[in-house]
Amino acid sequence: MDEKQLVRLAQDGSQEAFEALVGKYQSKVFSMAMSFIRNREAADDAAQEVFLKAYLALPKFHLKSEFGTWLYRIAINHIKDVLRKRGRAREVSLDDVRELSFVGENVLETAEAERETEVRKGLVHRMVQALPGKYRIILTLRDIQGLPYDEISRVLHLSPGTVDSRLHRARRMLRTKLTPHLRREGGSHEM
Amino acid sequence: MKCKKAEKWILRSLDGRLDERSREDLEEHLGVCPSCRKAAAEYRSMLALLREGREETPLPRFWERLEPRLKEEQKVVPLVLWERLALHAIPVFAALVVLAAGLFIFTPQTREVSQSEALLMENTNPFSETRRLFEEKRPEDKSMMLIFASLDDKPSVGRQSP
Numbered sequence: 001m002d003e004k005q006l007v008r009l010a011q012d013g014s015q016e017a018f019e020a021l022v023g024k025y026q027s028k029v030f031s032m033a034m035s036f037i038r039n040r041e042a043a044d045d046a047a048q049e050v051f052l053k054a055y056l057a058l059p060k061f062h063l064k065s066e067f068g069t070w071l072y073r074i075a076i077n078h079i080k081d082v083l084r085k086r087g088r089a090r091e092v093s094l095d096d097v098r099e100l101s102f103v104g105e106n107v108l109e110t111a112e113a114e115r116e117t118e119v120r121k122g123l124v125h126r127m128v129q130a131l132p133g134k135y136r137i138i139l140t141l142r143d144i145q146g147l148p149y150d151e152i153s154r155v156l157h158l159s160p161g162t163v164d165s166r167l168h169r170a171r172r173m174l175r176t177k178l179t180p181h182l183r184r185e186g187g188s189h190e191m
Numbered sequence: 192m193k194c195k196k197a198e199k200w201i202l203r204s205l206d207g208r209l210d211e212r213s214r215e216d217l218e219e220h221l222g223v224c225p226s227c228r229k230a231a232a233e234y235r236s237m238l239a240l241l242r243e244g245r246e247e248t249p250l251p252r253f254w255e256r257l258e259p260r261l262k263e264e265q266k267v268v269p270l271v272l273w274e275r276l277a278l279h280a281i282p283v284f285a286a287l288v289v290l291a292a293g294l295f296i297f298t299p300q301t302r303e304v305s306q307s308e309a310l311l312m313e314n315t316n317p318f319s320e321t322r323r324l325f326e327e328k329r330p331e332d333k334s335m336m337l338i339f340a341s342l343d344d345k346p347s348v349g350r351q352s353p
Contacts, residue, residue: 178233
């Protein structure tokens, strides 16, 4: 059964159809929430809320866009609300980063490569959180979620040119933020 | 090639959006520019780390936890369904209004007719009663008759208008 049929059935009240849609998108919505919120319980709760909102708004969805695009839009708006309620997204101070790098150094001496990757991932994600909102969103959608350019353009209501230039700027900003801290870890530029 | 342009092309290349010719030009530049080579390596690692978090799994029993919440919210859903039905009802209601207006305009209406009109419709001279009034000799009687005539209820008769 294709997605449009599932959406129509769900609109007519079929719980099974909605369950199938949830099954298809739960990981994507959760990952998106996770990449902004960085806390599994809070991200899971946000993902549940997103599906709840989508369920209630289903009768107003007229299939003018893809279900996924519509759902991502709900997710983005909800995550923005969550972050707003939690106060401004925590800026990563240099002290935070030094502490993280220091912990990473200790871990490098004793733990396995897996753990090392986790630490580096943590550093990168914390730096993403420190980017201004519009850059953080676009970088998350493209580089973490892997959404195609045209879908990002539809979800954020931006022209393809704006998506391109904003993403380029976001990546440059992230690299600029990351480079000095990585140098401090012993001169290696490889992340 | 300038390094600024090379940086743009590095990112396009990592996105798989660089054509073959531009890729060759970029490779040529990277061969002679250590700074851009370093940038390319850093971008490659950075994007790889970001992409690792792409498909995270939510906490277990996601649907089982969501389903009761949906059922709870279903109390609100009938209202939403009503809104949906209401959207369909709008054109039907508009059509009914137009129909009713048409019936009102084109259906013959009844209206009040004056006593004189009623008398004329009955082929009676409407001045027959007033003539007696004017023929009265005494002014007091004439005044009294005028007063009583004005107090009389004007009978109305329904008439079909075109």
